[in-house]
Amino acid sequence: MxxxxxxxxxxxxxxxxxxxxxxxxxxxxxxxxxxxxxxxxxxxxxxxxxxxxxxxxxxxxxxxxxxxxxxxxxxxxxxxxxxxxxxxxxxxxxxxxxxxxxxxxxxxxxxxxxxxxxxxxxxxxxxxxxxxxxxxxxxxxxxPNLPDIPGIEDFSRPLHHTGRWPHDPVDFSGKSVGVIGTGSTGVQASTAIAAEAGHLYVFQRTAQYSLPALNRDISAEELAEQKRAYAELRQLQRSSFGAAVIDPPKGMKAFEDPQEERLAEYERRWNIGRQDLLAAYGDISTDPEVNAEVSEFVRGKIRAIVKDPEIAEKLCPKVNPLGTRRIIMDTGYFEIFNQDNVSLVDIREDPIERITETGVKLRSGQFIELDMLVIATGYDAxxxxxxxxxxxxxxxxxxxxxxxxxxxxxxxxxxxxxxxxxxxxxxxxxxxxxxxxxxxxxxxxxxxxxxxxxxxxxxxxxxxxxxxxxxxxxxxxxxxxxxxxxxxxxxxxxxxxxxxxxxxxxxxxxxxxxxxxxxxxxxxxxxxxxxxxxxxxxxxx
Missing domain, CATH: 3.50.50.60 (FAD/NAD(P)-binding domain)
Structure with missing residues (x-):
């Protein structure tokens, strides 16, 4: 036909x-x-x-x-x-x-x-x-991208890719759940699953920079004001670098400001709840020393949130500069690692050797039994x-x-x-x-x-x-x-x-x-x- x-x-x-x-x-x-x-x-x-x-x-x-x-x-x-x-x-x-x-x-x-x-x-x-x-x-x-991990097809218990999630509710209560992937999707899923699972294992290959979304309900007054300003918003979006509302840089050269002023600006932008930190100064994405300072600022925030110093250090990104990968906006991701029911598994240090019918075997020989596996490894983009x-x-x-x-x-x-x-x-x-x-x-x-x-x-x-x-x-x-x-x-x-x-x-x-x-x-x-x-x-x- x-x-x-x-x-x-x-x-x-x-x-x-x-x-x-x-x-x-x-x-x-x-x-x-x-x-x-x-x-x-x-x-x-x-x-x-x-x-x-x-x-x-x-x-x-x-x-x-x-x-x-x-x-x-x-x-x-x-x-x-x-x-x-x-x-x-x-x-x-x-x-x-x-x-x-x-x-x-x-x-x-x-x-x-x-x-x-x-x-x-x-x-x-x-x-x-x-x-x-x-x-x-x-x-x-x-x-969706299913990772090329030996034995992944052997896992006999529920396995879900975040990009093809079931329409029926998935029950995590009392279950041992593994999440593979710590990009934006993995961070969001892990944060939510941690509130329900008996135990959550977050398998991390690459530590990620994540900024606080500071999500909240919208008040009636804010809703009315935003509706009034829609035309202005659209004009700003159509004329901006990323079609988004971001505060302009405080200056084009960060080190022209004293360190005290720079750190105050980073702090102010951290508390906006958008991606404004990336645009604090015009040379964050081009000057390695400036980027290193802002990256260390974010790592300092992670260390302040996560109580266990060893885990905090593993969660601190060191492989890539801030902004070279997609920035994540989270709603309490680093905080979940203060919970007794959440474990971070560093698979850069101890890689996954294979997945079995009932869990994940690491190169060190450690075996983690799982009731459910969540794949958050993204897409063939x-x-x-x-x-x-x-x-x-x-x-x-x-x-x-x-x-x-x-x-x-x-x-x-x-x-x-x-x-x-x-x-x-x-x-x-x-x-x-x-x-x-x-x-x-x-x-x-x-x-x-x-x-x-x-x-x-x-x-x-x-x-x-x-x-x-x-x-x-x-x-x-x-x-x-x-x-x-x-x-x-x-x-x-x-x-x-x-x-x-x-x-x-x-x-x-x-x-x-x-x-x-x-x-x-x-x-x-x-x-x-x-x-x-x-x-x-x-x-x-």
Whole structure:
């Protein structure tokens, strides 16, 4: 069975819903394909205990529905997963978007029909969709990564990945639970599980910097004030480095201030409950000595919280500088290590040798029996969700082959050899280095204007020139190589968390507002760097 549309959208999270809504405004026929049985994207799948957004609620809301801004009442400074999912469902309901979404439908292959100028999208339901244009809103963090630990498939007791959490409640009471992974997800899950489990074992390979979220309920007065200020908030988001509200640096050179003033500024920002500490001074991300001072400030906070000095020291990050990896916002993570029912297992010092049917065996010979294992090792980020769709472009070349040595895109929006295939928050765009809601808006608007241009100018196909991809990669690499982040490549920003994945800068790190300016300039110059074809083109060099 074949169904034909103007546009096929992949995914029904915030990106897919925004794109679907925009296409309706343009009068285009569109369908969204979603593997889950409801909307929500990452907030549908990530139901693990403690799941919470690390962007303040007012900032993590759709900017294209001003009426909903005034009607929706956020309850907390940082919304929990159930509230965000309810919000996404309300967005879909208000705009009757579900009627154009095919749920429980997974894309198994996508092939460009060069003769007819169509994308042929195959699914696991047996229904094939055809459209001249496809927009992927699959999400940067939607392909779970199961760690390559010997014996993991042998574990006979409940094992849950945080990215595919059961819909039914999971009972931890009285159980011995192991959590593998101490990134943002692992920190959130461990904090929540520690309150219920008989005993929690946190398996830590890399100690993490984490800042206090200082989460709290939102008062009626604050809610009213924020609603009044939404227009101002949106303007600030669209014109900022990370599409987020952050206090500007106190100065560009930290050591121009006396140490007493610097430490006071670090303390003030620690108590804001956002990521402001990273921006205390303009050279924190570039000057190793300044970064070392701020990093030691955070380590001092950890030592002050955790009562056991030995455990505190193991929790202090020393491998990577502050800010080179994703900063975590926690709600009492370090405090759980003062509980008698929580143990830290340092697997850098004593690695996991294998997982057995009933627990974890360490290299030292120690065996930890577990009733349940929670895997919080993240995702095959940014490129993984696209490669998983088995996309084949012109001349039979697959996307996996094209990206054998890392992503090749133009602006993170399109790829040479894959005409009329757009990617929302795709590789080499700001993606996770900006508030994703605002990054989605910028991409949706750019794609919509491009489609309108194609219709107006009778352009059948658009794709980047090969040279444009090469030049964009140079820019992505150039901005990624500036500062201390370039020295820490063993993380998911560069694909370092996936064995065998090529190391490259997966994201544009030059700032959200600068990226938007580049995209707009290219569009305003008649889509400079793109090949515009009035008839479908066949394979070319």
């Amino acid at each position: 074949h169904e034909r549309f103007d546009v096929v959208v992949i995914g029904a999270g915030f990106g897919g819903l925004h794109m679907l809504w925009k296409l309706r405004q343009m009068g285009r026929t569109a369908v969204a394909l979603e593997k889950a049985d409801d909307v929500g994207g990452t907030w549908y799948w990530n139901r693990y205990p403690g799941a919470r957004c690390d962007v303040p609620s007012f900032e993590y809301s759709v900017p294209w529905d001003p009426e909903l801004e005034q009607e929706w009442n956020w309850s907390e400074k940082y919304s929990a997963q159930p509230e965000i999912l309810a919000y996404v469902e309300e967005v879909a309901k208000r705009h009757d978007l579900k009627r154009d979404i095919r749920f429980e439908t997974t894309v198994t292959a996508m092939t460009r029909d060069e003769t007819r100028g169509l994308w042929i999208v195959e699914t696991d339901t047996g229904v094939t969709f055809e459209a001249p244009v496809v927009v992927s809103a699959a999400g940067c963090l939607s392909a 940014v490129t993984g969700p696209l490669i998983d769709m088995n996309i084949t472009g012109r001349g039979g070349r697959t996307l996996a082959d094209k990206w054998e040595h890392g992503p090749e895109t133009y602006l993170g929006l399109m790829m040479h050899g894959f005409p009329n295939l757009f990617t929302i928050t795709g590789p080499q765009s700001p993606t996770v280095h900006a508030n994703v809601i605002m990054a989605i808006e910028q991409h949706v608007e750019w794609i919509a204007k491009c489609l309108a241009f194609m219709e107006r100018e009778q352009v059948a196909e658009i794709e980047p020139a090969r040279q444009s991809e090469e030049e964009w990669k140079k820019q992505v690499d150039a901005v990624g190589s500036v500062g201390l982040r370039a020295k820490d490549t063993n993380n998911w920003y560069t694909g370092g968390n996936i064995p065998g994945k090529p190391r490259s800068f997966l994201t544009w790190q030059g700032g959200f507002v600068r990226y938007g300016e580049i995209c707009d300039t290219i569009a305003n110059e008649g889509y400079r760097g793109f090949e515009l074809n009035r008839e479908p083109t066949k394979a070319s060099a």
